[in-house]
Amino acid sequence: MSILVVGSxxxxxxxxPSGHVKDILxxxxxxxxxxxxxxxxxxxxxxxxxxxALAHETVLTSRGIDTRGIERTPGKTFRWGxxxxxxxxxxxxxxxxxxxxxxxxPRIPREYSDTQFLFLANIHPALQKTVRLEMDGVRLTGGxxxxxxxxxxxxxxxxxxxxxxxxxxxDTETKMLAAEKNLPRAASKVLAMGPQALVxxxxxYGATIFFREGAFGGGSHPFRAxxxxxxxxxxxxxxxxxxxxxxxxxxxxxxxxNREVLKRALFYGGVMGSFAVEQFGTxxxxxxxxxxxxxxxxxxxxxxxxx
Amino acid sequence: MSILVVGSxxxxxxxxPSGHVKDILxxxxxxxxxxxxxxxxxxxxxxxxxxxALAHETVLTSRGIDTRGIERTPGKTFRWGxxxxxxxxxxxxxxxxxxxxxxxxPRIPREYSDTQFLFLANIHPALQKTVRLEMDGVRLTGGxxxxxxxxxxxxxxxxxxxxxxxxxxxDTETKMLAAEKNLPRAASKVLAMGPQALVxxxxxYGATIFFREGAFGGGSHPFRAxxxxxxxxxxxxxxxxxxxxxxxxxxxxxxxxNREVLKRALFYGGVMGSFAVEQFGTxxxxxxxxxxxxxxxxxxxxxxxxx
Numbered sequence: 186m187s188i189l190v191v192g193s194x195x196x197x198x199x200x201x202p203s204g205h206v207k208d209i210l211x212x213x214x215x216x217x218x219x220x221x222x223x224x225x226x227x228x229x230x231x232x233x234x235x236x237x238a239l240a241h242e243t244v245l246t247s248r249g250i251d252t253r254g255i256e257r258t259p260g261k262t263f264r265w266g267x268x269x270x271x272x273x274x275x276x277x278x279x280x281x282x283x284x285x286x287x288x289x290x291p292r293i294p295r296e297y298s299d300t301q302f303l304f305l306a307n308i309h310p311a312l313q314k315t316v317r318l319e320m321d322g323v324r325l326t327g328g329x330x331x332x333x334x335x336x337x338x339x340x341x342x343x344x345x346x347x348x349x350x351x352x353x354x355x356d357t358e359t360k361m362l363a364a365e366k367n368l369p370r371a372a373s374k375v376l377a378m379g380p381q382a383l384v385x386x387x388x389x390y391g392a393t394i395f396f397r398e399g400a401f402g403g404g405s406h407p408f409r410a411x412x413x414x415x416x417x418x419x420x421x422x423x424x425x426x427x428x429x430x431x432x433x434x435x436x437x438x439x440x441x442x443n444r445e446v447l448k449r450a451l452f453y454g455g456v457m458g459s460f461a462v463e464q465f466g467t468x469x470x471x472x473x474x475x476x477x478x479x480x481x482x483x484x485x486x487x488x489x490x491x492x
Numbered sequence: 493m494s495i496l497v498v499g500s501x502x503x504x505x506x507x508x509p510s511g512h513v514k515d516i517l518x519x520x521x522x523x524x525x526x527x528x529x530x531x532x533x534x535x536x537x538x539x540x541x542x543x544x545a546l547a548h549e550t551v552l553t554s555r556g557i558d559t560r561g562i563e564r565t566p567g568k569t570f571r572w573g574x575x576x577x578x579x580x581x582x583x584x585x586x587x588x589x590x591x592x593x594x595x596x597x598p599r600i601p602r603e604y605s606d607t608q609f610l611f612l613a614n615i616h617p618a619l620q621k622t623v624r625l626e627m628d629g630v631r632l633t634g635g636x637x638x639x640x641x642x643x644x645x646x647x648x649x650x651x652x653x654x655x656x657x658x659x660x661x662x663d664t665e666t667k668m669l670a671a672e673k674n675l676p677r678a679a680s681k682v683l684a685m686g687p688q689a690l691v692x693x694x695x696x697y698g699a700t701i702f703f704r705e706g707a708f709g710g711g712s713h714p715f716r717a718x719x720x721x722x723x724x725x726x727x728x729x730x731x732x733x734x735x736x737x738x739x740x741x742x743x744x745x746x747x748x749x750n751r752e753v754l755k756r757a758l759f760y761g762g763v764m765g766s767f768a769v770e771q772f773g774t775x776x777x778x779x780x781x782x783x784x785x786x787x788x789x790x791x792x793x794x795x796x797x798x799x
Contacts, residue, residue, distance in 0.1 A: 273673075366580075368696065369721040389675065390697035393721065409795050411716045414676040414700060445799050452798065488716050489796045491759065492752050 187226040187299070188437040190217045190430075191291050191316050192306025192329075194231040194255065197466065198266035198280075201273070203419040209466040210241050212263065213306035213329070216423035219470040220430025220457040221304075222248040223478055225437040228297050230254035230316075234262040234285045244471060254294050260285045273418050274388050291316050298322070302437040304429060307331050310338055310345040317348045325442055327351045327433045328380075329425070335362050346379040351447075353384040353429050369395070369407070382447065384432065384454070386425055388412070394451050396444070403444040410451040411489050413459040413481070420465040424458045427470060431457030456481045494533040494606070495744040497524045497737075498598050498623050499613025499636075501538040501562065504773065505573035505587075508580070510726040516773040517548050519570065520613035520636070523730035526777040527737025527764040528611075529555040530785055532744040535604050537561035537623070541569040541592045551778060561601050567592045580725050581695050598623050605629070609744040611736060614638050617645055617652040624655045632749055634658045634740045635687075636732070642669050653686035658754075660691040660736050676702070676714070689754065691739065691761070693732055695719070701758050703751070710751040717758040718796050720766040720788070727772040731765045734777060738764030763788045 195212035199205060214231045221227045228251040233241075235257065245252050263286035266279035291312055303320050305313040305328040317326055328349035334342050335358060342362075346352065352375065356368060362378075363371035368385065372395035375383050381400035386392045391411040398405040432454035439446045456478055463469045502519035506512060521538045528534045535558040540548075544564065552559050570593035573586035598619060610627050612620040612635040624633055635656035641649050642665060649669075653659065659682065663675060669685075670678035675692065679702035682690050688707035693699045698718040705712040739761035746753045763785060770776045 367723065367725070369723050372721075387697055390694055391716075395721075406791075406794060407721055409698075409718045411796075414679075414702075414714055416674065416676050418674070448798055484713075486798065487713060489718075491755055491793065491797070 186301045186437050187228060188221055188302035188304060188433055189228040189230065189254070189293075189297055189300040189320070190214045190221070190304045190306055191230040191313075192217065192304075192308055193263055193286055194229075194233050194237070195263040195265050195286070196236075197422060198264070199420055199422055199465065200268040200270060201418075201420050202270060203417065204465065206465050208264070210244055211265070211422060211466055213423075213426040215245070215467060216426035216461065216470065217304060217306060217430040217433075218245060218250050219248055219467050220427040220461070221434030221437070222250050223457075223473060223475060224431070224434030224453070225302075227251065227434070228254055228300060230256075230291045230293060230297070232256045232258060232285050232289045234258065234260045237262050244467065248471070254292075254297060256292060258285045262286075267422070269421055273421055276422070293319055302433060303327070304433050305329065305345075305349065306426065306429075310334050310342040314341070314345040314348060317345070325350050325436065327353060327429065329353050329429060330358065332358060332361055343378060346375075349380050351382045351384060352380040353386065353425075353432065355386045355388070355425070359383070359385050372407070384451065386428060389414070391455055392428065392451055394447060401442060401444050401447060408448045408451060410448075410455045411485055412455050413485065413488070415459060415462065418462045421462050423467065424461050427461035428454040428458035431455075452482060452485050453478075455485055493608045493744050494535060495528055495609035495611060495740055496535045496537065496561070496600075496604055496607040496627070497521045497528070497611045497613055498537040498620075499524065499611075499615055500570055500593055501536075501540050501544070502570040502572050502593070503543075504729060505571070506727055506729055506772065507575040507577060508725075508727050509577060510724065511772065513772050515571070517551055518572070518729060518773055520730075520733040522552070522774060523733035523768065523777065524611060524613060524737040524740075525552060525557050526555055526774050527734040527768070528741030528744070529557050530764075530780060530782060531738070531741030531760070532609075534558065534741070535561055535607060537598045537600060537604070539563045539565060539592050539596045541565065541567045544569050551774065555778070561599070561604060563599060565592045569593075574729070576728055580728055583729070600626055609740060610634070611740050612636065612652075612656065613733065613736075617641050617649040621648070621652040621655060624652070632657050632743065634660060634736065636660050636736060637665065639665060639668055650685060653682075656687050658689045658691060659687040660693065660732075660739065662693045662695070662732070666690070666692050679714070691758065693735060696721070698762055699735065699758055701754060708749060708751050708754060715755045715758060717755075717762045718792055719762050720792065720795070722766060722769065725769045728769050730774065731768050734768035735761040735765035738762075759789060759792050760785075762792055
């Protein structure tokens with residue numbers, strides 16, 4: 186079934202211990218869409234400038250991604266520069282040039298109105314909510330956010346959380362959002378804000394999904410998926426968005442939405458995140474095969490499953 | 493089968509957000525012995541002062557632990573004071589009074605010479621090596637160490653690592669020991685120093701066991717066990733030693749030592765660590781039942797296993 190992602194398309198300038206690149210295609214919506222494209226039909230709503238060339242769009246369309254929702258406006262595409270020279274787990278931002286993204290107001294093409302799954306990547310919570318309300322036929326909505334909105338627009342974020350089914354954020358964001366240092370307690374507080382499930386991403390330690398009691402046909406027991414211990418993380422950029430793409434993409438590919446599907450989706454999220462960091466930018470996500478994905482899913486299983 | 497632990501018995505003064513306690517029974521050997529006692533026959537070599545009362549010894553003997561190796565010397569028992577008020581993941585030491593532990597020279601009772609499993613808790617690596625060489629009939633030796641020895645006595649530690657089969661340390665210690673920031677690469681370097689397996693403890697994120705290629709009948713694929721997301725960690729003291737006690741105790745309880753046994757042992761390590769932190773000091777480890785342990789093992793399984 187189809188999934189729509191609304192978020193940023195950007196040009197990234199990145200330095201890591203493995204090298205550096207300038208103005209390569211990136212952005213949350215790009216990573217998400219590529220990762221999800223191995224599982225289901227993907228649609229994108231984003232904004233780009235007139236520097237967004239056919240070659241950039243082809244990265245998406247050659248994976249079968251529907252780019253009719255990518256709006257072109259005069260000006261430059263969103264640019265971000267960052268480095269991971271001291272710490273691969275956290276980017277140090279060198280610059281952020283919002284450019285055309287500053288006035289991004291998501292417009293959903295009429296052809297997308299039958300979309301069944303929605304992912305609200307990290308944009309202003311008020312925009313997230315507007316999109317969500319417009320897409321009133323979706324079966325499941327996933328969402329992301331960040332410290333900037335948690336601190337800066339808590340009221341608007343609270344409203345958005347009421348219409349998001351699964352929130353995907355990291356440990357620090359979870360604790361900040363709940364104003365609570367203990368993770369399971371923080372998770373309970375976040376679930377009380379609206380979502381039926383909360384995926385907390387732990388970086389190199391994997392991710393945990395917390396459920397609201399009764400949601401998706403089960404109790405309140407959490408579930409944890411690993412990350413792959415990787416010898417060389419070339420570029421961590423987009424790992425979280427690729428995780429979200431694998432997670433949501435797998436769910437959208439299944440007929441039913443239940444606990445077992447969500448647990449497997451958590452594994453597929455980890456799988457797609459592990460591929461993303463193997464090469465700079467979206468390179469690794471452009472040329473995967475479903476066989477490679479299934480083989481890595483098996484490795485994740487063997488990494489954690491007793492006989 | 494029997495397991496011998498050599499390490500500290502101490503009186504701890506601890507403050508956490510859940511409360512504070514003064515001069516309660518602690519020490520690595522104590523936590524290890526209690527945790528292991530639910531799986532196998534346990535023997536202890538340690539040193540205490542004349543303030544170590546019958547009531548303290550009874551904590552161990554009532555769990556069937558053989559305390560004949562606990563040497564009494566004139567003076568005071570090792571005392572440690574610490575707090576976790578700001579951060580439950582890392583103790584801030586208030587004071588360390590080594591007392592009789594300063595001149596600890598492990599003496600192995602003749603009755604212990606048939607011991608089949610050995611755990612060298614965190615003491616001077618030269619002492620660890622002496623004990624290991626004396627116990628030349630053991631089938632498997634586990635060991636712990638810390639930043640103090642990694643930095644202060646690297647040569648002696650290197651010699652000890654050559655005679656330890658499974659080293660159990662945390663992420664920071666692994667990276668420090670290997671002088672390498674990437675965990676899987678650091679693990680490879682540590683394995684090249686001697687151990688056939690390395691257990692890296694990730695605190696609230698569980699633990700990963702890395703294997704030397706071919707060791708214990710398998711390849712080089714790591715295995716990861718979770719930790720339980722716990723609503724209230726009352727006192728993290730001894731979690732790592734309890735983990736080691738569950739891990740080594742389970743191995744000692746099995747006839748064979750193979751990959752599947754080591755993987756299950758990693759789960760049991762997590763299980764015992766999760767019990768330890770539920771109450772102050774060793775309280776929770778004193779009154780468990782094997783049924784409670786098996787029930788939590790099932791919870792750990794459900795936390796990570798797909799259908």
